[in-house]
Amino acid sequence: MGYYWPTMVKDCMDYARRCEACQFHSNLFHQPPEPLHPTVASWPFDAWGLDVVGPLTKSSGGHLYILAAKDYFSKWAEAVPLKEVKKENVADFIRTHIIYRYGVPRYIITDNGKPFCNSLIDKLLVAKSKRDWHERIGEALWAYRTTVRTPTQATPYALVYGVEAVLPLEQQIPSLRITIQEGLTEEENAQIRLEELEALDEKRLEA
Numbered sequence: 001m002g003y004y005w006p007t008m009v010k011d012c013m014d015y016a017r018r019c020e021a022c023q024f025h026s027n028l029f030h031q032p033p034e035p036l037h038p039t040v041a042s043w044p045f046d047a048w049g050l051d052v053v054g055p056l057t058k059s060s061g062g063h064l065y066i067l068a069a070k071d072y073f074s075k076w077a078e079a080v081p082l083k084e085v086k087k088e089n090v091a092d093f094i095r096t097h098i099i100y101r102y103g104v105p106r107y108i109i110t111d112n113g114k115p116f117c118n119s120l121i122d123k124l125l126v127a128k129s130k131r132d133w134h135e136r137i138g139e140a141l142w143a144y145r146t147t148v149r150t151p152t153q154a155t156p157y158a159l160v161y162g163v164e165a166v167l168p169l170e171q172q173i174p175s176l177r178i179t180i181q182e183g184l185t186e187e188e189n190a191q192i193r194l195e196e197l198e199a200l201d202e203k204r205l206e207a
Helices: 008-018 020-025 087-102 119-123 130-135 137-145 156-161 168-172 176-182 186-206
Strands: 047-053 065-071 077-082 107-109
Touching: 047 087, 065 087, 077 087, 087 137, 137 156, 156 186
Parallel strands: 047 107
Antiparallel strands: 047 065, 065 077
């Protein structure tokens, strides 16, 4: 007799997604199971997770996406709206919202999407022109925050966050704390963090 069903393919796909029997009998993934490996962050801003949310409903400013980062230790979050997700936007976000504010992370964990895996992100180049000073204020602030101030005999970063920022040199030539951290058990790591917290109030009082 014939029928008229212009959304038949979409409706069938939606039905299959919700069909319990379809879920049981669909193609199986044959990847062997592996134990989960929890990410152990040893201090604030040691490891960050990056992800892109969207596309969303376009905002009044024309933004469609949110680039978000979360610190694995403290769960602190940073986010910016984006009109499009480009490698330049991601590199600028990592540089200005993570490195210049919180130091160099030991890990940045992503889903390996194109905006996160490219030569620009690998290098995080900083321009050498003397006319780009307006783009390097964040870099100057980061240097200030991670340098010992004479009146307090401490870095502003350590007084605020309780630990010293990880400097780029520590990633190339591992410092003592980076080297020690690699071999710690979870219990040893927790004990060191507790000792740091106990010493923090005294450090702030002295400052």
